[in-house]
Amino acid sequence: MSRGVLVAGIGNIFQTDDAFGVEVAQRLAERALPTGVRVEDFGIRGLHLAYELLEGYDGLVIIDAVPMGEPAGTLAVIEPELGQPGDDTAAPVVDAHTMSPDVVLASLAYLGGSVDTIFIVGCQPADLQDGMGLTPAVAAAVNDAVEMCCQLASEIVQPVGRESRS
Numbered sequence: 001m002s003r004g005v006l007v008a009g010i011g012n013i014f015q016t017d018d019a020f021g022v023e024v025a026q027r028l029a030e031r032a033l034p035t036g037v038r039v040e041d042f043g044i045r046g047l048h049l050a051y052e053l054l055e056g057y058d059g060l061v062i063i064d065a066v067p068m069g070e071p072a073g074t075l076a077v078i079e080p081e082l083g084q085p086g087d088d089t090a091a092p093v094v095d096a097h098t099m100s101p102d103v104v105l106a107s108l109a110y111l112g113g114s115v116d117t118i119f120i121v122g123c124q125p126a127d128l129q130d131g132m133g134l135t136p137a138v139a140a141a142v143n144d145a146v147e148m149c150c151q152l153a154s155e156i157v158q159p160v161g162r163e164s165r166s
Contacts, residue, residue: 004036005059005156006052007149010104012044017072017125017138021063024121024145031146037153050107059117059156061149062101065138066122073137075145077152078120080105119152121145 009025011018025041033039042049053060068076080101101120108114123145126135134142 003056003058004038005061005153006057007033007037007039007061007063007153008049009039009041009063010043010046010049010101011064014130014132016127016129016131016133017123017135018065018128019132019134020065020123020125020138020142020145023134023139023142024063024149027142027146028149031150033150034154034157036157046104047107049104050111050113053108053115054111054113057115059153060115060119061152061156062104062118062120063145063149064101064120064122065125065128066101066120067128068122068124070124071137072124072126072135073141074124075141075148076122076124077148078122080118080120117156121148121152 007025007028009021009023009028011021013019013022022041022043025039028039029041040052042052066076066078068074070076105118123138123141126137133139
Protein backbone atom coordinates (compact mmCIF):
# COMPACT_ATOMS: atom_id res chain seq x y z
CA MET A 1 0.00 0.00 0.00
CA SER A 2 1.43 3.34 -1.03
CA ARG A 3 2.01 5.99 1.59
CA GLY A 4 2.15 8.60 -1.11
CA VAL A 5 4.57 10.89 -2.86
CA LEU A 6 5.49 14.39 -1.79
CA VAL A 7 6.55 16.83 -4.49
CA ALA A 8 8.29 19.71 -2.73
CA GLY A 9 9.35 22.99 -4.26
CA ILE A 10 12.11 24.70 -2.33
CA GLY A 11 13.86 28.01 -2.82
CA ASN A 12 13.94 31.67 -1.92
CA ILE A 13 11.63 33.89 -3.99
CA PHE A 14 13.81 36.91 -3.15
CA GLN A 15 16.90 35.47 -4.85
CA THR A 16 16.01 35.47 -8.54
CA ASP A 17 16.41 31.93 -9.96
CA ASP A 18 16.40 30.33 -6.51
CA ALA A 19 12.60 30.69 -6.83
CA PHE A 20 12.59 27.97 -9.52
CA GLY A 21 11.32 25.22 -7.19
CA VAL A 22 8.61 27.47 -5.80
CA GLU A 23 7.38 28.38 -9.30
CA VAL A 24 7.28 24.76 -10.47
CA ALA A 25 5.41 23.67 -7.31
CA GLN A 26 2.84 26.41 -7.80
CA ARG A 27 2.20 25.32 -11.37
CA LEU A 28 2.01 21.66 -10.35
CA ALA A 29 -0.57 22.52 -7.68
CA GLU A 30 -2.89 23.67 -10.49
CA ARG A 31 -2.77 20.28 -12.25
CA ALA A 32 -4.62 17.04 -11.71
CA LEU A 33 -2.11 14.58 -10.28
CA PRO A 34 -2.35 10.85 -9.56
CA THR A 35 -3.99 9.78 -6.31
CA GLY A 36 -1.44 9.82 -3.51
CA VAL A 37 0.66 12.66 -4.93
CA ARG A 38 0.82 15.81 -2.82
CA VAL A 39 2.50 19.05 -3.97
CA GLU A 40 3.64 21.78 -1.62
CA ASP A 41 5.75 24.90 -1.85
CA PHE A 42 8.13 24.74 1.11
CA GLY A 43 10.09 27.85 0.13
CA ILE A 44 12.99 28.18 2.57
CA ARG A 45 11.32 25.99 5.20
CA GLY A 46 13.56 23.00 4.61
CA LEU A 47 13.48 21.87 8.21
CA HIS A 48 9.68 21.89 8.01
CA LEU A 49 10.02 19.64 4.95
CA ALA A 50 12.25 17.23 6.88
CA TYR A 51 9.68 17.02 9.68
CA GLU A 52 6.86 16.56 7.13
CA LEU A 53 8.74 13.59 5.68
CA LEU A 54 8.75 11.93 9.11
CA GLU A 55 5.00 11.38 8.53
CA GLY A 56 6.00 8.69 6.04
CA TYR A 57 6.14 8.85 2.26
CA ASP A 58 7.15 6.28 -0.35
CA GLY A 59 8.71 8.94 -2.50
CA LEU A 60 9.93 12.50 -2.61
CA VAL A 61 10.53 14.76 -5.57
CA ILE A 62 12.42 17.93 -4.60
CA ILE A 63 12.41 20.81 -7.08
CA ASP A 64 15.23 23.33 -6.72
CA ALA A 65 17.76 25.53 -8.47
CA VAL A 66 20.94 23.45 -8.50
CA PRO A 67 24.27 24.84 -9.70
CA MET A 68 25.70 22.15 -11.99
CA GLY A 69 28.10 24.07 -14.19
CA GLU A 70 25.73 23.80 -17.18
CA PRO A 71 24.06 26.48 -19.31
CA ALA A 72 21.30 28.36 -17.48
CA GLY A 73 17.95 26.57 -17.69
CA THR A 74 19.46 23.09 -18.03
CA LEU A 75 17.32 20.52 -16.22
CA ALA A 76 18.56 17.36 -14.56
CA VAL A 77 17.05 14.54 -12.54
CA ILE A 78 19.38 13.72 -9.66
CA GLU A 79 19.15 10.66 -7.41
CA PRO A 80 20.97 11.64 -4.22
CA GLU A 81 23.01 9.21 -2.19
CA LEU A 82 21.53 9.08 1.27
CA GLY A 83 22.87 8.40 4.72
CA GLN A 84 21.15 5.87 6.94
CA PRO A 85 18.39 6.89 9.38
CA GLY A 86 19.90 7.96 12.66
CA ASP A 87 23.28 8.60 11.05
CA ASP A 88 24.43 11.37 13.33
CA THR A 89 28.09 11.46 12.39
CA ALA A 90 27.57 15.10 11.60
CA ALA A 91 24.56 17.16 12.53
CA PRO A 92 23.21 19.03 9.50
CA VAL A 93 24.00 22.71 9.30
CA VAL A 94 20.63 24.43 9.35
CA ASP A 95 20.37 27.92 7.92
CA ALA A 96 16.85 28.93 6.95
CA HIS A 97 18.16 31.22 4.21
CA THR A 98 20.28 28.62 2.41
CA MET A 99 18.16 25.47 2.66
CA SER A 100 19.39 23.03 0.04
CA PRO A 101 18.26 19.49 -0.80
CA ASP A 102 21.44 18.17 0.88
CA VAL A 103 20.53 19.87 4.15
CA VAL A 104 16.90 18.68 3.97
CA LEU A 105 17.98 15.08 3.40
CA ALA A 106 20.70 15.24 6.06
CA SER A 107 18.14 16.66 8.50
CA LEU A 108 15.74 13.83 7.68
CA ALA A 109 18.41 11.18 8.29
CA TYR A 110 19.51 12.94 11.47
CA LEU A 111 15.91 12.87 12.73
CA GLY A 112 15.71 9.12 12.05
CA GLY A 113 13.50 9.28 8.98
CA SER A 114 13.85 7.94 5.50
CA VAL A 115 12.11 7.93 2.15
CA ASP A 116 12.39 4.96 -0.21
CA THR A 117 12.71 6.90 -3.46
CA ILE A 118 14.07 10.42 -3.84
CA PHE A 119 14.57 12.47 -6.97
CA ILE A 120 15.74 16.05 -7.27
CA VAL A 121 14.57 17.96 -10.33
CA GLY A 122 17.27 20.56 -10.59
CA CYS A 123 17.62 23.56 -12.84
CA GLN A 124 20.87 25.38 -13.52
CA PRO A 125 20.33 28.96 -12.34
CA ALA A 126 21.63 32.01 -14.21
CA ASP A 127 21.41 34.36 -11.22
CA LEU A 128 21.06 33.77 -7.48
CA GLN A 129 21.49 37.39 -6.43
CA ASP A 130 18.83 39.36 -4.59
CA GLY A 131 15.90 40.09 -6.87
CA MET A 132 12.47 38.83 -7.79
CA GLY A 133 11.47 36.92 -10.89
CA LEU A 134 13.16 34.14 -12.79
CA THR A 135 15.66 34.91 -15.53
CA PRO A 136 14.38 34.12 -19.05
CA ALA A 137 16.41 30.90 -19.43
CA VAL A 138 15.16 29.48 -16.12
CA ALA A 139 11.59 30.64 -16.70
CA ALA A 140 11.67 28.80 -20.05
CA ALA A 141 12.53 25.54 -18.21
CA VAL A 142 9.55 25.64 -15.83
CA ASN A 143 7.03 23.84 -18.07
CA ASP A 144 9.46 21.04 -18.85
CA ALA A 145 10.20 20.69 -15.13
CA VAL A 146 6.47 20.41 -14.41
CA GLU A 147 6.26 17.52 -16.89
CA MET A 148 9.36 15.85 -15.39
CA CYS A 149 7.85 16.05 -11.90
CA CYS A 150 4.55 14.56 -13.08
CA GLN A 151 6.41 11.69 -14.75
CA LEU A 152 8.60 10.99 -11.71
CA ALA A 153 5.66 11.12 -9.28
CA SER A 154 3.72 8.71 -11.52
CA GLU A 155 6.70 6.33 -11.62
CA ILE A 156 6.86 6.29 -7.82
CA VAL A 157 3.11 5.80 -7.36
CA GLN A 158 2.91 3.09 -10.05
CA PRO A 159 6.40 1.56 -10.16
CA VAL A 160 5.51 -1.33 -12.50
CA GLY A 161 8.26 -1.64 -15.08
CA ARG A 162 10.33 1.19 -13.61
CA GLU A 163 13.98 0.73 -14.44
CA SER A 164 16.80 2.08 -12.35
CA ARG A 165 18.18 5.42 -13.52
CA SER A 166 21.92 5.76 -13.90
